[in-house]
Amino acid sequence: MNQRQRAILRQLLANKGEPVLVQDLAVMAGCSEKTIRNDFHAIQGRLSENTSIKLVRKPGVGVFLEGNEIEEGKLFEELNSFPHINKADEGSRAVDIAFQLIMSSEPLTLEQLAAKHFVNKAVIKKDLDGIEKWLREMNLMLAARQKVGIQVTGLEKDRRKALANLPALIHSSTLNLLKEKFSSYEMDIVQTELKDLQQKYSLSFTDETMEHLLIHVLFLIKRTKLKYPITISPHEHERIKEKMEYQWAKHFLRKLEIIFIVHFPEEEIIYLALHFLGSKQRYQSDKVEHPEGPELVPFLIKKMSEATSLSFELDQALIDGLSVHITPVLNRLNYGLAVSNPMLNDIKKMYPYIFDVVMTVIDEANNVFSLQIPEEEGAYLTLHFQTSIERLQKRDGRMKEVVIVCHMGIGMSQLLRTKLERKFHSIRVIDCIGKLELLSFIKKYPVDFVISTIDLKGLKDTPYIVVSPLLDVVEEQQLGHFIEQLSRTESEVGKKSVMSAFLEPDLIFLDCNVEHPYELIEFMAEALVKRGYVGKDYPHSALSRERMSATTIGSGIAIPHGSPKMVHSSVIAAAALKKPLKWGTELVSLVFMIAIRPDEKDKTKDLFRELSELTERPEVVQAAVHEMDQKIFLEHLLKKSR
Structure with a gap:
């Protein structure tokens, strides 16, 4: 159970069999009644594990627990013992705290936040450290005043931007946030009106845009009802009012006014029109407004x-x-x-x-x-x-010919074929067959590889990969890597890897202890300058590139680099960190400083492929990071890069 579900169960136990209204539980937990009803399933599941306590729901009366008093007492003690909170609970709590602070016009105290989330103040302080950094990215500040409390300060437009981006705080789904903070009725109404708007004005918003507009409109309604208006400059007002997006927004919000019984001022129409202007459509014939x-x-x-x-x-x-x-x-x-x-x-x-x-x-x-x-x-x-x-x-004819082996009949195999042909343009599906036909088929029609929904342990000489008939997102990624590896020519497989060719032993730094990514980038780049591999401005170039976008590639790896134009001789430096370092949104343990000459772009491409493969082997990364011997460190890495 998560923190909210534990809080609900604690409240029911405290009431000692007296009914509690779902509405009251929703107010206490700060969520919708639908969310509370969904939580009852998790609570009943927990009760059924090792107690005889039952969750009783009576329409018009309320919800209460029925069971043995001794079991209820033990369960109450367990819930009050502050059990270990998993990462999902921590993330949910951080989002909820951030939401409360952004939405509130009054300061909140540590005591209030700790009481609501059933943790001590030290835990809340730790959450606030992460929230404060995230708020700064949204141009908001977290102000704390002694004996008064904590409060978010900043412009309303930045508050709304932060609210819409709350899922990014813990890399969660936008839809999950919406289900937590809004009723299904509100969501359905806005979605229906957005669809009607598309039909009326012949628009074709992408799915991503529809989700983006949904969350912005829902918060627009909520903030307007709470009387927190948006501010629009007169210049921006005049610019937007002449555009067709203004008419879309005006028509849309006037309809919502009737449904939600709220008046949207002119500034809110301009605000929504701005979001329409920035929305992606599947088809778009309008001229780009920017002169360039x-x-x-x-x-x-x-x-x-x-x-x-x-x-x-x-x-x-x-x-x-x-x-x-x-x-x-x-x-x-x-x-x-x-x-x-x-x-x-x-x-x-x-x-x-x-x-x-x-x-x-x-x-x-x-x-x-x-x-x-x-x-x-x-x-x-x-x-x-x-x-x-x-x-x-x-187009160049460099396609892989494949056969699909599916154990679930022609309908499912054709569905899989359609998905594959839509997602992967570099393969040609020859046929869909059963497992028993496979050996005779590939003798007659040699294929590059087989895509199967069942294991093919007896298959020799022909590569194969196993996927589910529905081909989920993870399997798409795995198949993409599989195809990429098969695309190497025999000469590429046999030649020396780029990493082994350019990774210099005297540029391997083990057990590094640094406080910030920029500190390490500067140190490694200066090492390249001293040895004559790059020009004196390379450290500045590498830092500028890092400021544009963190060079993390997953699995605890970062690959900082400067402009290839400043490289005199191609080289790679490596650093293993004593402890993981916060690098953008990820934790990094292994860093490669890359310096490849511009006339060796093919080697750059090969190197990135090797590094991408390395991210698929976290056990290799961890073994290398904890190694104190340079020679063995290299052996770990080159096992992967060969």
């Missing part, structure tokens, strides 16, 4: 082609996709709208090479066009270019 907009897409494609030696300019689907994508990007930048990307860390881990090239090109674009495109947008652009690479491979 028409030149940005060709610039990105040209620079990406030069950096990767790939002909992105030949992919019309990429050009069309970027043209649609770039409009809301520039609108968001133009109007100062925040962007979030829940897939950011996954994209950096799955496609480290393309992401890094994209961020380098974005840095150039920011300077040329006077923009500030953030890493979240860089991750979205990475997906566009990665998908283009798969299309170009398909």
